[in-house]
Amino acid sequence: MESQRIGDTSSTLSADHNMPYALLRGLNPPNNTSFMYHSTQNYSNQEPPAFDFGELEEAIVLQGVKMSNDDSVRSSLYGSGTNRPAATLEMFPSWPTRFPRGSSKSGGGKENSDSGSALNTTISSRSEANLEPESPISQAFEQQQQLQLPQQQFQEMASDSPRTGVSHTEPASKSNYEKRKAAGSTSDRVTDPKTLRRLAQNREAARKSRLRKKAYVQQLETSRIRLAQLEQELQRARSQGIFMGGGAAGSNISPGAAMFDMEYSRWLDDDQRLISELRTALQAHLVDGDLRVIVDGYVAHYDEFFRLKGVAAKSDVFHLISGIWTTPAERCFLWMGGFRPSELIKMLIAQLDPLTQQQVVGIYSLQQSSQQAEEALSQGLEQLQQSLIETIASGSVNDGMHQMAVALGKLANLEGFLRQADNLRQQTLHQLRRTLTIRQAARCFMVIGEYYGRLRALSSLWASRPRETMMADDNSCQTTTELQMIQAAQHHFSNM
Amino acid sequence: MHYQTESWNGYPAVEEIERMASRNAVVIFSTSTCCMCHAIKRLLCGMGVNPTVYELDDDNPTWQQALFSLLGNSSSSLPVVFIGGKLVGSMDNVMAAHINGTLVPLLKEAGALWL
Numbered sequence: 001m002e003s004q005r006i007g008d009t010s011s012t013l014s015a016d017h018n019m020p021y022a023l024l025r026g027l028n029p030p031n032n033t034s035f036m037y038h039s040t041q042n043y044s045n046q047e048p049p050a051f052d053f054g055e056l057e058e059a060i061v062l063q064g065v066k067m068s069n070d071d072s073v074r075s076s077l078y079g080s081g082t083n084r085p086a087a088t089l090e091m092f093p094s095w096p097t098r099f100p101r102g103s104s105k106s107g108g109g110k111e112n113s114d115s116g117s118a119l120n121t122t123i124s125s126r127s128e129a130n131l132e133p134e135s136p137i138s139q140a141f142e143q144q145q146q147l148q149l150p151q152q153q154f155q156e157m158a159s160d161s162p163r164t165g166v167s168h169t170e171p172a173s174k175s176n177y178e179k180r181k182a183a184g185s186t187s188d189r190v191t192d193p194k195t196l197r198r199l200a201q202n203r204e205a206a207r208k209s210r211l212r213k214k215a216y217v218q219q220l221e222t223s224r225i226r227l228a229q230l231e232q233e234l235q236r237a238r239s240q241g242i243f244m245g246g247g248a249a250g251s252n253i254s255p256g257a258a259m260f261d262m263e264y265s266r267w268l269d270d271d272q273r274l275i276s277e278l279r280t281a282l283q284a285h286l287v288d289g290d291l292r293v294i295v296d297g298y299v300a301h302y303d304e305f306f307r308l309k310g311v312a313a314k315s316d317v318f319h320l321i322s323g324i325w326t327t328p329a330e331r332c333f334l335w336m337g338g339f340r341p342s343e344l345i346k347m348l349i350a351q352l353d354p355l356t357q358q359q360v361v362g363i364y365s366l367q368q369s370s371q372q373a374e375e376a377l378s379q380g381l382e383q384l385q386q387s388l389i390e391t392i393a394s395g396s397v398n399d400g401m402h403q404m405a406v407a408l409g410k411l412a413n414l415e416g417f418l419r420q421a422d423n424l425r426q427q428t429l430h431q432l433r434r435t436l437t438i439r440q441a442a443r444c445f446m447v448i449g450e451y452y453g454r455l456r457a458l459s460s461l462w463a464s465r466p467r468e469t470m471m472a473d474d475n476s477c478q479t480t481t482e483l484q485m486i487q488a489a490q491h492h493f494s495n496m
Numbered sequence: 497m498h499y500q501t502e503s504w505n506g507y508p509a510v511e512e513i514e515r516m517a518s519r520n521a522v523v524i525f526s527t528s529t530c531c532m533c534h535a536i537k538r539l540l541c542g543m544g545v546n547p548t549v550y551e552l553d554d555d556n557p558t559w560q561q562a563l564f565s566l567l568g569n570s571s572s573s574l575p576v577v578f579i580g581g582k583l584v585g586s587m588d589n590v591m592a593a594h595i596n597g598t599l600v601p602l603l604k605e606a607g608a609l610w611l
Contacts, residue, residue, distance in 0.1 A: 365597060366595065369594045372539060373591050373595065375538070375542065379538045380532055380534050380535025383531045384531040387531065416587075420535075420587055
């Protein structure tokens with residue numbers, strides 16, 4: 001039996017949710033409406049019920065059918081003598097207004113949203129039932145899907161305006177009930193639809209601002225957590241001596257620089273591959289023709305590298321000149337955004353034995369010319385810096401912008417110097433290729449590749465070296481660590 | 497290094513430039529503010545060369561245009577260098593020539609360098 005079931009349900013409700021007994025009993029209207037009234041109160045005070053929803057919905061549906069035919073019940077329920085026209089509620093046109101959805105007093109806070117959803121489901125299902133009695137449950141579930149946003153609309157609806165065949169539902173708390181009660185008494189006095197609409201709009205506005213505040217607070221919370229995580233990461237990274245540079249997160253790095261970094265790392269992979277190719281080719285004692293192909297391939301590989309640098313220099317010359325794309329150990333020897341050709345040749349001279357007399361002369365003169373060219377470029381750059389200093393330092397406040405424009409023009413020359421430096425490096429490598437025989441050239445490039453590979457390895461070993469924190473036997477610990485590192489390095493090098 | 501001042505009259509034809517260029521062993525067309533020009537001057541002087549420098553400051557932009565037309569599209573920037581009356585090019589050409597060992601013989605041939 002319905003009433004019995006209703007009674008059971010309501011008692012279940014009260015048992016589950018500890019509703020104030022007085023509230024439950026004190027508002028007990030005539031029998032056949034008790035469930036509806038109860039339901040509103042119940043839901044207004046607590047979390048969604050844990051009982052069998054399907055049964056409840058059925059009960060509600062049937063109850064609703066009864067309700068729609070019972071004017072007197074409606075009046076007694078809401079304490080006002082008039083039927084509110086559904087038109088009042090058409091301010092929320094997205095929802096069918098024929099049977100206004102479950103409404104509740106404004107003021108559903110965070111804790112009520114869940115109960116609101118459950119409540120709205122029941123009410124909407126019930127109101128839908130009046131239209132389509134055959135599928136209340138599916139509709140209820142459908143309603144559940146769209147709960148979050150429309151929910152506020154539900155809850156904003158003036159609950160003190162009685163509606164045709166719908167009882168008001170309140171996913172609000174006890175205070176909401178009291179508000180409702182107050183509003184109910186207010187509605188006794190204020191029955192003017194305009195005022196009601198204004199009140200409803202106020203409620204909705206209040207609801208919206210509450211929700212906005214809630215969203216904002218949640219955003220703040222997540223940001224705070226994220227900040228704490230980032231700080232932790234940073235701390236960890238710093239303690240390991242790894243400098244993340246100007247934008248590992250990608251925020252500070254220019255797109256040209258980021259592109260270059262990516263292409264450079266790919267170039268490094270290619271470099272490793274080509275070096276091992278050279279090594280195996282040398283060990284296999286290939287004929288000169290085959291070796292030439294590999295050697296020329298390595299020269300082209302470096303040509304590609306300088307081309308990449310040229311492209312990157314157009315968009316971000318400072319990135320290249322700073323050497324941030326290199327490893328720390330390489331950066332130590334940085335000259336104008338790359339390696340110093342004369343230094344490379346100095347290193348090679350010892351490794352390239354045996355050389356013919358002519359070759360020795362050629363290599364030494366190459367070293368000398370590159371040294372002169374480097375010197376000239378360095379002096380040119382120095383003059384640029386001096387001129388820039390004068391420009392930035394000088395000028396009154398009035399022509400500050402003009403001075404800036406002049407300075408910008410001078411800075412543009414930086415790209416020219418970087419280009420000339422790369423040109424010098426490229427020419428040096430080509431000259432080496434021309435001066436040496438194929439086998440010598442193959443060995444030469446293999447040595448160059450290995451050299452820079454070791455330099456990079458040195459950088460990573462340095463970065464990952466353990467820090468000694470003990471003061472006492474700091475020295476002994478340090479020695480042991482270094483020894484271990486050297487052994488590791490030797491092992492690494494012997495595999496190259 | 498000695499600086500020449502000339503009174504430019506009329507539109508500088510390319511021949512005019514070549515005429516000037518052939519007057520001395522090493523001729524540099526430059527600008528006083530250009531830092532790359534400074535670099536090339538340092539380079540040549542460091543090698544013991546005594547180049548003739550024509551400063552084409554802003555009052556004669558047409559000269560630069562004529563020079564760049566000689567260079568073609570490769571690198572239209574100052575400095576522009578002539579050795580022995582022949583066009584060598586701008587900075588990258590000079591550097592490449594120096595690295596591949598052709599610059600010194602060229603200078604010697606033009607009489608700008610002695611052993």
